[in-house]
Amino acid sequence: MPKIEIACFNLEATGIAQQHGADRVEFCADMSLGGTTPNLRETEIARRALHINLHVMIRPRGGNFVYTAHEFAQMRKAITLYNNLGVDGFVFGVLDAMGNIDKQRNSALVELAGEKPCTFHRAFDEVTDSVQALEDIIACGFNTVLTSGCASNVDLGQEELKRLVQQARGRIVVMPGGGLRSTNIGRVWQETGAEYFHSSAITDGSETAVATEVQALVKAVKL
Structure with a gap:
């Protein structure tokens, strides 16, 4: 049965996500920057x-996903700190200047996370070659990739999402996210075959998940 992850930008949203049936929270700050x-x-x-x-999102700043040595050190420190809090997993992604997966740095962060599952976030949507990029993040040890199908939203990226699910062959979870709402999740599910879905569940222009939207997302895939 498909599962729902809610991107939460404040504590209120985490409670709403849990209360209304979400399976997982992705906790981050700075919604305007895409999450930090x-x-x-x-x-x-x-x-x-x-x-x-x-x-928990591990991203030291907004903008691109090519990090300096200092920023990478910040990411390493953050994983250690948040791991000690007992979080269940991490969300991050490092690219090189050519738009490829930085295998060395990503592998180092996955290793630092220990047994905690790691999601490669929507930095994936900026790679130059999605076929190679998926193989690279699998090789790095990620459990999940969050992607809109290398498009601005899941509607435009639907065919690529379907292709990625097929390429993954169960080796990694391909999780559609980006413009995903209760109004389109059913179709994206049916067309792509994905089994985990990501949404902020924000439908009112705020920065907090809307309870009725979380409920509707859950209902759409758990009938």
Whole structure:
């Protein structure tokens, strides 16, 4: 049965996600930047309050996904700190200047996460070669890739999402996200064969998941 991850940009949203049937929370800050590493104290509060899985974004800044040595060191430190809080997994992605997967750095971060599952986030949608990129992130040890199908949203990327699911052959979870709502999740599910879906569930222009939208997302794939 398909599962739902809700991107949450504040503590209120994490509670809404859990209360209304989400399977997992992706916790991050700075919605306007597409998500960055959340506040440590707020993550600690979320960890205590949630019984569903809590994955944390590890991204030191907005913008591109090519990081300096200092920024990469920040990412390493963050994984260690948040791991000690008992989060269930991590979300990150490092590219090189050519738009390829930085295999050395990603592998190092996956290793640092230990047994915790890692999701390669929508940096994937900026790669130059999605076929090779998927093989590379599988080789790095990621469990999941979050992608809109290398398009601006899942509707435009639907065919690529379907192809990625087929290429993955169960070796990694391809999780559609980006413009995913209760109004299109059923079709994306049927057309791609994906089994995990990602949405902010924000339909009111705020930065907080809307309870009725979380409910509708869950209902759409769990009838």
